[in-house]
Amino acid sequence: MKSARYRDHFYRTIGCLLxxxxxxxxxxxxxATDDLQxxxxxxxxxxxxxxxxxxxxxxxSYACDGGLVANLVNNNSFEYETNALSAWRLExxxxxxxxxxxxxxxxxxxxxxxxxxxxxxxxxxxxxxYKTWTVNEEKHNTPDMGLQEGERYQLTAFFKNIxxxxxxxxxxxxxxxxxxxxxxxxxxxxxxxxxxxxxxGKTADGSLVFTIEGSGTFYMDMVTLVSENxxxxxxEEWKNVTLRADLxxxxxxxxxxxxxxxxxxxxxxxxxxxxxxxxxxIGATETRxxxxxxxxxxxxxxxxxxxxxMGYYEYFRLCADLGAQPLPILNVGLTxxxxxxxxNQANRxxxxxxxxxxxxxxxxxxxxxxxxxxxxxxVQDIFDLIEFANGDANSEWGRVRAENGSEExxxxxxxxxxxxxWGQVFWRNFDALYQAVKERxxxxxxxxxxxxxxEGTAFEGAWRRANETYTDxxxxxxxxxxxxxxxxxxxxxxxxxxxxxxxxxxxYAVTPQKYGTIQTKSNLIGAIxxxxxxxxxxxxxxxxxxxxxxxxxxxxxxxCWTINMIWFDSQSVALSPSYYVQMLYSNNTxxxxxxxxxxxxxxxxxxxxxxxxxxxxxxIKLVNHTGEKRTVHLDASAFGAVQYADMVYLQDNYLSACNxxxxxxxxxxxxxxxxxxxxxxxxxxxxxxxxxxxxxxDGGEGLWQLPDHLPDTVTxxxxxxxxxxxxxxxxxxxLVIAGLIIGKAVKKRKARKNEG
Numbered sequence: 001m002k003s004a005r006y007r008d009h010f011y012r013t014i015g016c017l018l019x020x021x022x023x024x025x026x027x028x029x030x031x032a033t034d035d036l037q038x039x040x041x042x043x044x045x046x047x048x049x050x051x052x053x054x055x056x057x058x059x060x061s062y063a064c065d066g067g068l069v070a071n072l073v074n075n076n077s078f079e080y081e082t083n084a085l086s087a088w089r090l091e092x093x094x095x096x097x098x099x100x101x102x103x104x105x106x107x108x109x110x111x112x113x114x115x116x117x118x119x120x121x122x123x124x125x126x127x128x129x130y131k132t133w134t135v136n137e138e139k140h141n142t143p144d145m146g147l148q149e150g151e152r153y154q155l156t157a158f159f160k161n162i163x164x165x166x167x168x169x170x171x172x173x174x175x176x177x178x179x180x181x182x183x184x185x186x187x188x189x190x191x192x193x194x195x196x197x198x199x200x201g202k203t204a205d206g207s208l209v210f211t212i213e214g215s216g217t218f219y220m221d222m223v224t225l226v227s228e229n230x231x232x233x234x235x236e237e238w239k240n241v242t243l244r245a246d247l248x249x250x251x252x253x254x255x256x257x258x259x260x261x262x263x264x265x266x267x268x269x270x271x272x273x274x275x276x277x278x279x280x281x282i283g284a285t286e287t288r289x290x291x292x293x294x295x296x297x298x299x300x301x302x303x304x305x306x307x308x309x310m311g312y313y314e315y316f317r318l319c320a321d322l323g324a325q326p327l328p329i330l331n332v333g334l335t336x337x338x339x340x341x342x343x344n345q346a347n348r349x350x351x352x353x354x355x356x357x358x359x360x361x362x363x364x365x366x367x368x369x370x371x372x373x374x375x376x377x378x379v380q381d382i383f384d385l386i387e388f389a390n391g392d393a394n395s396e397w398g399r400v401r402a403e404n405g406s407e408e409x410x411x412x413x414x415x416x417x418x419x420x421x422w423g424q425v426f427w428r429n430f431d432a433l434y435q436a437v438k439e440r441x442x443x444x445x446x447x448x449x450x451x452x453x454x455e456g457t458a459f460e461g462a463w464r465r466a467n468e469t470y471t472d473x474x475x476x477x478x479x480x481x482x483x484x485x486x487x488x489x490x491x492x493x494x495x496x497x498x499x500x501x502x503x504x505x506x507x508y509a510v511t512p513q514k515y516g517t518i519q520t521k522s523n524l525i526g527a528i529x530x531x532x533x534x535x536x537x538x539x540x541x542x543x544x545x546x547x548x549x550x551x552x553x554x555x556x557x558x559x560c561w562t563i564n565m566i567w568f569d570s571q572s573v574a575l576s577p578s579y580y581v582q583m584l585y586s587n588n589t590x591x592x593x594x595x596x597x598x599x600x601x602x603x604x605x606x607x608x609x610x611x612x613x614x615x616x617x618x619x620i621k622l623v624n625h626t627g628e629k630r631t632v633h634l635d636a637s638a639f640g641a642v643q644y645a646d647m648v649y650l651q652d653n654y655l656s657a658c659n660x661x662x663x664x665x666x667x668x669x670x671x672x673x674x675x676x677x678x679x680x681x682x683x684x685x686x687x688x689x690x691x692x693x694x695x696x697x698d699g700g701e702g703l704w705q706l707p708d709h710l711p712d713t714v715t716x717x718x719x720x721x722x723x724x725x726x727x728x729x730x731x732x733x734x735l736v737i738a739g740l741i742i743g744k745a746v747k748k749r750k751a752r753k754n755e756g
Contacts, residue, residue: 046542066123071309078111127139131519143173145174154196160188240404256548260506261328265339312328388400434470453479487533493536524687534608551564556574567660616697648690654717
């Protein structure tokens, strides 16, 4: 009986172990054993662009106001159209927004306060439940200024005292014991700027509070609260606006060759009255015209205004600081075609539903017409912009640049004319602008538009026109894809005309269809697909001149777009796998593409080899979407001796791996050294983006190194695996207990039988 009990227990234990083994075998795939051969030689190379990888910035999803711009005060000039008191809270306070005694014509509205009470600004709040588009009223009304313990914040505001007598105290309210300051209005007979330094006593989100005691009336306008640790604080170059330091660091680590700004649709506007005007975005912030942002969402409470704090000067200055070429995108005197009903009206005109006279009248509601005074003024604005960027400090607009903080020119070489535009009206205006700019500034390279889609009639027509008439331009293509489109179109640029216009992939990104929701869609499988396609950029680096992922920034739970490269909240940043792919590629690309000779099955193993001829570095990019480890045997003997070799890579066992705001990172790039030789082998892990780097003339001292501020990581488990991680041990316990119970019942049954 005793031996039978042990035997039953043994079988139950073995059964549980087999069950667990069977389960985990479903999660872990086998590994391929076939090896791959690669031979590379320096003579098998073609030139590639030195401007290939850049950054695109647009004020969408609180990317600038509420993000990159350091000012924590939302609606700081009371200019919101739908709710002039948006983000402000009045507590037992008599205050109203007025516009009869304005600071200047660009900022007509201000707050008139009478008597005592409390005035609070809650900052740029979150709007949605996590990972959804569901509006959350509690979040929308929760103070969300990111404040750090012991940090000093400079408060500025403009006041005009009508007949107020009393005291005003400003402070940070976030549960800490910080230091406030008082504001004296005795010398504010006219609009006067006041500055107070506040200190946060705690690291926590909070609000800015004015406690008002007394009687009478005063006016207030243009309120800012910025950290003294913000980027550029206290410098002449950034005297008007400073930036959030951690977001600037994220951009700097990308080492962008260019920055495309100030947006796509954002650079156009949705009406002629709201055509983007660069001249309204420079100078002291109180003189800049604030206005409607077409990325607003009134239903969600995103009463989005563009303060123009991130103006043309700031974009140019950021480019200069990061060593990036500035690439301003200008509209062609045409409003956003995705919002002005152009396609519908064009079809009506084509079908005869409206007359030619009605068609031309409609065009005059959405576009400036060449030959008019308004058009001539717009052309002059573009000339002035180029002078602002490139003129010496004694020129009219070069002097304005110097007054903003930069004596030295910004060396502008590129401008974009149009964004996602197509059709008769676009080409009418583009033709006229192209001729005007080229006549005055023949050395400026012009970017044109391929329309909204990555294929189709308008796309093909744009390329036909560019290759026939504008071969000196670069054509801006945009695409946001899913369903493995980029995997299956890796050869997209292989057949492009080498004698025609160049390619600028100004906006692109993958939205994974099977993995994640909202933020967690910015995950490894999307990054791998993008990386695979980027090998095609390099293979065609003679025709693909520039590329920039989009969108770049998004505030958590306030997004306008599902996938984004850099997510942030008020306190922290999450860099996505797509971000790290961009960082690895941008910092590890040579000036020539090498055509490798390969043997073996390279299916779903994408590759690119580039050569930095000046420094003697070879970069071998491998993107592994096979789900299996693959060994590559490399023959680089044609280069001579290899002095140093290593690999930088991004990898995880799960394609859904991602980094989430406010949580420990699960995936960041790593680096490992390889045995240097002119014939060597290395392993490409499953689900990985890897770059093998060979130094031919030194010990690799000049190779880019991973940033020393990369965060620590924890092991990533997808939601289903997390459930299994808990469920399998629990199941094992249940099975053991069930086995014991059944065994005991069997024993009792046998005992009763024996007794019978």
